[in-house]
Amino acid sequence: MTLHHDIARKLADAGIPLTSQRLLIACELFAEHCHLSADELLQRVGSLTPDISRATVYNTLKLFSQKGLVQELVVENGKRVYDSNTAPHPHCYNADTGELTDVHQSLQLAGPLPELPPGTALERVDIIVRVRNVA
Amino acid sequence: MTLHHDIARKLADAGIPLTSQRLLIACELFAEHCHLSADELLQRVGSLTPDISRATVYNTLKLFSQKGLVQELVVENGKRVYDSNTAPHPHCYNADTGELTDVHQSLQLAGPLPELPPGTALERVDIIVRVRNVA
DNA sequence: TTCAGTTTTTAGACACAGTCTAAACCGGAA
DNA sequence: TTCCGGTTTAGACTGTGTCTAAAAACTGAA
Numbered sequence: 001m002t003l004h005h006d007i008a009r010k011l012a013d014a015g016i017p018l019t020s021q022r023l024l025i026a027c028e029l030f031a032e033h034c035h036l037s038a039d040e041l042l043q044r045v046g047s048l049t050p051d052i053s054r055a056t057v058y059n060t061l062k063l064f065s066q067k068g069l070v071q072e073l074v075v076e077n078g079k080r081v082y083d084s085n086t087a088p089h090p091h092c093y094n095a096d097t098g099e100l101t102d103v104h105q106s107l108q109l110a111g112p113l114p115e116l117p118p119g120t121a122l123e124r125v126d127i128i129v130r131v132r133n134v135a
Numbered sequence: 136m137t138l139h140h141d142i143a144r145k146l147a148d149a150g151i152p153l154t155s156q157r158l159l160i161a162c163e164l165f166a167e168h169c170h171l172s173a174d175e176l177l178q179r180v181g182s183l184t185p186d187i188s189r190a191t192v193y194n195t196l197k198l199f200s201q202k203g204l205v206q207e208l209v210v211e212n213g214k215r216v217y218d219s220n221t222a223p224h225p226h227c228y229n230a231d232t233g234e235l236t237d238v239h240q241s242l243q244l245a246g247p248l249p250e251l252p253p254g255t256a257l258e259r260v261d262i263i264v265r266v267r268n269v270a
Numbered sequence: 271t272t273c274a275g276t277t278t279t280t281a282g283a284c285a286c287a288g289t290c291t292a293a294a295c296c297g298g299a300a
Numbered sequence: 301t302t303c304c305g306g307t308t309t310a311g312a313c314t315g316t317g318t319c320t321a322a323a324a325a326c327t328g329a330a
Contacts, residue, residue, distance in 0.1 A: 019296095019307065039287075053309045058288065078213035078287065078316070092251070095258060103249045110245040113264065114238045116227070120266035123230060127262055129248065131255035154278065154325090174316075188280045193317065213287065213316065 003027065014067040021052050025060050029070060035081040035100045075100055075128060090127035103129060138162065149202040156187050160195045164205060170216040170235045210235055210263065225262035238264060 007026045008018055016022065028044050029036065036044075042057045061082055065072045071083040075093050081100060083091075090103040107127050116122060142161045143153055151157065163179050164171065171179075177192045196217055200207045206218040210228050216235060218226075225238040242262050251257060 017306080021308070037287090051309095055289080055310080056308055059308085074209055074211045074213070076209045076215075078209065078215070080211075080213070080287085090249070092249070094252070094255060101252065105249040107249065108245040109262075110243040114225070114227070114240040114242065116264070116266050117229070117236065119268055120229060121269045123265040123267050125262065125264050127244075127260065129251070129260050130258040131251050132258050134254055134256050152277080152326095156279070172316090186280095190281080190318085191279055194279085215316090 003031075010069065014064075014069055016063065016067055016069075021056050022060055024052065025057060026064070026069075029064070029082065030084050033085050033102070035073070035083050037079050037081045041082070073100070073126075088124055090129060092129045092131060094131055094133070096133040138166075145204065149199075149204055151198065151202055151204075156191050157195055159187065160192060161199070161204075164199070164217065165219050168220055168237070170208070170218050172214050172216045176217075208235070208261075223259055225264060227264045227266060229266055229268070231268040 004023065004027070007023060007030060010030075011018055011022060011026060024045055025041065028041060038054075038058050038061055041061070042052075042054055045052050045057065061070070061072075064070045065082065068086060069084075071086050072080055073083055073091065074080045075091070076095070077098060083102075085102060090105075090107045092101045092103050093099075094101075109125065113122065113125070139158065139162070142158060142165060145165070146153055146157060146161060159180055160176065163176055173189075173193050173196055176196070177187075177189055180187050180192065196205070196207075199205045200217065203221060204219075206221050207215055208218055208226065209215045210226070211230070212233060218237075220237060225240075225242045227236045227238050228234075229236075244260065248257065248260070
């Protein structure tokens with residue numbers, strides 16, 4: 001059972017037809033737990049094969065996110081990053097460096113969730129710990 | 136004591152020299168508690184006097200944010216909004232409509248904050264309740 | 271008041287992330 | 301083989317925000 005087979009299975013389970021481009025993107029995305037932007041991913045994949053277009057990377061990431069394979073995050077500077085860890089977990093954002101890291105310790109909310117606006121259902125609760133470099 | 140005087144005092148207290156443009160922007164921003172993007176604000180101010188430039192709106196909002204008069208938020212779709220309520224409070228984001236609202240009930244974290252990365256200090260903790268419209 | 275120096279504002283060019291479009295491509299079924 | 305749907309592609313396009321250089325406005329001193 002190779003990594004490729006694992007990932008092909010993962011896509012099939014999510015109901016996503018396999019293509020060579022999707023396999024490549026998924027490999028890069030799931031190889032290590034990190035937070036990648038579309039352009040970073042495009043660069044990584046592009047350095048392997050020059051034959052993958054920007055639109056495909058964007059489409060594929062959106063598809064993966066819709067199917068629950070990755071979590072889309074927007075923290076700052078108008079750049080969305082994709083987290084291959086889909087379990088709910090807080091993030092730590094360094095406002096000076098722009099670095100985004102996972103917080104492995106689970107942070108629970110004390111008390112019940114607030115009343116949601118009428119006609120809406122909870123999707124998830126994002127917790128972002130913002131830090132700055134000390135002088 | 137008019138609204139203009141209140142706001143002029145507010146800027147002075149924050150160490151921001153007063154200009155007519157800053158006063159106009161601040162009025163629009165503090166008149167009602169809402170979440171405005173730079174372009175929305177530009178449109179509102181521009182409809183009053185056509186003589187205020189985009190760069191000024193962006194610069195002023197950044198200045199206000201640095202001085203702690205407003206809170207800058209980035210939620211999704213690469214658009215930053217400015218919240219005139221600077222007290223820490225959670226937000227509710229509707230992923231279907233893009234609407235961002237305040238949650239007035241305070242949400243505390245259970246347990247201590249996680250260990251911060253070395254060389255960093257806490258700025259704030261953002262809590263965003265993401266909801267979707269029910270079908 | 272005039273002058274010089276500083277701060278603020280301005281228009282427009284620019285950069286960047288992401289979307290859209292229309293055509294090309296691919297793979298399977300008939 | 302042809303047809304047909306889904307997928308990929310290049311490149312144009314949009315929208316948000318930044319940069320730059322020049323104009324304008326303010327400030328304090330003479």
